[in-house]
Amino acid sequence: MGLIHSIRVEGIGDPEASTASNKLYRWTYDRSALDVPSTTDPDSLYKTDSLLFWPSELSSSLDFQQGSVRGSSQTFRLRGSTEVWSWFYRLLPARVAFLEADLSSSGTSITLDTSGLSGLIYLEREALLLGTETSSKVYDCDRGVLETPARPHSASLTSDRAIYSTPTTIEGRLVQLIETSHSAGAYVESVLWSGVLRSVSTEDGGASITLQADDLLALIRARKILQGRASGKVSRVFWAGQVSGSVLQAAGSSGPFASGSQATGSNVRALALLGGSTCLEAQTFQSASESLDVLLEVVEAPYGQGKSLPESPESALLSLDLVEVFTTRSDSPSNYDTTGLNTLPLRQDLGELTLQLLTSTENGAEKGSNGAYDTGIEALAGSVPEALINTGKILQWGSDLGFVLEALFLGLKAEPEALDRLLQSLHKASLSILCQSRSGKIYVARLTDLEDYGAGSTLDPENILSVGIPQDRNLPEALDRSEVTFNHRPGLQPDQVKISDSIKYSRQALGESDLFAADLGGVRSGSLAQSIAQSIIQRFHEPIPQISLKTNRLEIHELGAVLSLTEDHLFNADGTRGGTVHKLLVVSRQEVFNSDRHELSYGLLDVGLIHNRDGWIAPSAQVASSSGADLTCESNVFTASYSDSPEDPLGTGSSRVDVDGFSAGDVLDLVDSAGTFKEQLIVESITRGSNMITTTTTPTTTPAAGDILRPSKYSEATTSQRHSWIFVAGSSELMPDASKPYTYRA
Structure with missing residues (x-):
């Protein structure tokens, strides 16, 4: 058993490799270090004697007060060879054909101007694998091979139609540092770091090739949105004597409105910002040309609670700038007749809105293929591949916030916005930051003192390498x-x-x-x-103390994770030491690995020091049927279902269900659907697969479908229940220790 390190780069590999699911080349220092290389790597994806230098230190940190994250750029050096030069230093790639017909993001048949082709081709950033030539110059093809995103491609003369046999674009491609553990012909690959390629250079005439890569969030920092919006100037005014019903004619050089573009009839509406101050909702009648030539019949003005039109609008409106804006208001226009996760109006849930901005692609305002939230609207296109996003974690975060953005407007300023700055602004008030995981997934970390229910992690003191644990009151x-x-x-x-x-x-x-x-x-x-x-x-109000410690490689934790640690030398809030479980939030991590050691240094905020007892909203379960002491419950009456393994908050690889909140020994009340008490029961066991709660005794009255099981009141609950759940205090039932308040969370 041992470890080897390698890097892989998006779009560079063997799409016809028969065994590996990820068919990218692994540029490594010694393929022979694999146990039985011919068995472990039958496709020869590991390129031996090619990796000369790779980073031995990876670091990242969060600052919740600034709303910022700091990642690390990395340098990799490959040994120069004909193959390495061909992939990374080919300035003039070989063109083999031109695209002859438009290709959608999901199309599996491509029309070229050349016959007799086969194998790997590149169209813009996408890699495709040509299959059978079904008719002259028409080929079956596999889309988005070698971990590249499948995108729509236009065959118009103004588009990039050229087909190449090697990549035309290197900058911005995903780079991953891989650790491979190998033993007895089997191997497991773990991603240690992910980033995007920034530069390729050589300092020794090609004897080595140096790759510089930024962290994964560079995909977002480099992106500007609210570009390419419908915009122009008012050229004529057809005044109806009042605002409603008046018609504006606008002309300009931009494309058409995204709003209403896929809708029909009276749904062909748009929001337009006039003169930088008045927002109009209008029925749109736009030309088929790519330039803006549109009539807007004003539906109402001003839209929402914005600034009103001038008193004498005919002359005042002429030559005013007009530009499309987007909003989360539920009554605003959509680009489709039926709204959804990937249409306008923008989503009010901040998690869903974040996913729309990250994953939308340029697809002519038609729903895109980059996940469930891809609006296909150019002006909103963050274009981050869905495969690089922890969708479930972002949705969970948005749902936990407890508020929505009911009237957010995007595009009130004329200039484009940097996507990272916009997201930082949207997230900062909730003390949240967009960051990346060790394995290369983008997610949102939040300053919290509570781990996901059922998914808490405990730091094992045996894995701590620090001789003393530095503590700073901050x-x-x-x-x-x-x-x-x-x-x-x-x-x-x-x-x-x-x-x-x-x-x-x-x-x-x-x-x-x-x-x-x-x-x-x-x-x-x-x-x-x-x-x-x-x-x-x-x-x-009180500064949050910070703890610094080193651990061995058994303690791998992400930024934003909440960990539990009991350690004799940690200070409690009253100035004493030890005896308390501390809730620690990971805000920085430095990983060092080389042939001699593999250790991690963590910066941890002692977020639970003041409020160190947490209570959750108590579980409930609705009876579906019963047989003796066996009460079968409905699955998800009181809980949300998370079916996207491995992003399930419980970490079980399956959905959360109502009975998950109960344990053997719990004291429960059986009540009817109106909350009327029937009798008290004690849990003997939980059978999760069949949603069954078995009680220690058979209920005296057979439970009816629709009856509710819930924890008994505080004075009758077990110690475990009291420490886990929220209880409503009665006039004579107060917490026995009021000096230790709970922090309650849903």
Whole structure:
């Protein structure tokens, strides 16, 4: 048993490899280190004696107050050879054909201008494998091979129609550092780091080729959205005596409106920002040409709560700039007759909106193929491959936030926006940051003191290498002021709420106060904005101590993970040490690996130090049927179903079900559907596969379908139940230890 390291690059490999599922080449230093290479690597994807240098240190960190993440760029060096030069330093790739007919993102038949071709070809960034030539110059093909994304391709004379036998684009391709463990002919590959290729160079005349790669989030940093929107100037006004029913004619050089583009009849509507201040909803009648030539019959003005039109609009509107805008408002126009996850209006759930912005591709405003949230709208196209996104984790995060963006507008400024800056602005108020996992998946980390239900991790003190554990009270990180802007409306100033901790401010030395500023443009409620601003002060009212420690390779944890640790030398909130389970949030990680060692250094916020007891909303289960003491329950009446293994929060590889919240020994109340108490029962066992709760005794009255099982009141519940679930206090039933409050979460 041993380890070898290698790198693989998107689009470079053997698509006809018969055994491996991932058919990219692995550029490594010694293929012979594999046990029985001919068995372990029968496709010869491991390119031996090619990797001269690879990083031995990987690092990343989060800053929740700034809303920023810091990753690491990496350098790889390959031994120069004819094969390496051909893949990475070919300046003039060989063109073999031209595309003759449009190809959709899912099409499996391609028409070229050349016959007799076979094997691997490249069209723009996509790699395709040609199959049978079914008729002259028409080929069956496998799409998106070698881990490249399948995209639509146009055969118009203004498009990139050239077909090549080697990649035409190298910059921006995915690069992964791989660790392979090998033994007795079997091997397991683990991704240690993922990034995107930035540059290729040589300093020794080709004896070696150096690859520079940025972290995976460079895909987002390099992307601008809100480009290519329908835009122009008002050229004529047909005034109807009032705003509603008036018609504007606009002309310009941009493409058509995305809104209404796939709709029919009265659904062909769009939102247009006029003169940078007034938002109009209009019925659109646009020409078939690619330039903007459109009549807009105004439906209402202003849209929502924005700025109104001038008093004498005929002359005032002429020559005003007009541009398409997008919004999360549920009453805004769509690009389809029926709305969905991948259509307009934009999703109000922040997790779903994040996925729309990340995965949308340029597909003529038709639903794209890059996952369930690909709108296909050019102006919203983040174009991050869905395979690089932890969709389930982002959806879980969005659902846990507890608020939505009911009236967010995108495009109120004329210039394009950097995608990473936009997402940072959307996420910061919820103390959340977009980051990447060790295995190369983009997800959202949030400052929290609570792990996913049933999925907590414990740091084993036996795996800690630190002789002493450095602890820092982190005093400069205290905050006493927060400002949150909200309710952005076209042409009007946003509202703002300011919160300050006046008592703490008066106690601090001069110059120690700090401000947290965030934007909630899509939130209209002042009370919600105030609640979020207050929660920020509450979170940072006292600085969160930071712990630093080193572990061996058995402790692999992602940024944003909440870990539990009991260690005698860790300080408690009262100044004592030891005896407490600390909840620690991973905010930095440095991984060092070479032939001598493999260890990790973590920066951990002691997020549970003040509120170190957590309570969840208690479970319930609805009876479907019963037989004696066996009560069969419905699967998901009270819980959400997460079927996308391995992103299931429970880590079981299957959906969460209602009976998961119960354990043997739990004391339960059986109530009818109206909540009327019937009798108390004790759980003997749980049979998850059949959603069955077996009780220690047979109920005196046969439970009816629709009856509810739920934990008994606090005074009658077990210790385990009391420490796990939320209980509503009665007039005489208060918590026995009011000095240790719970933090309650859904």
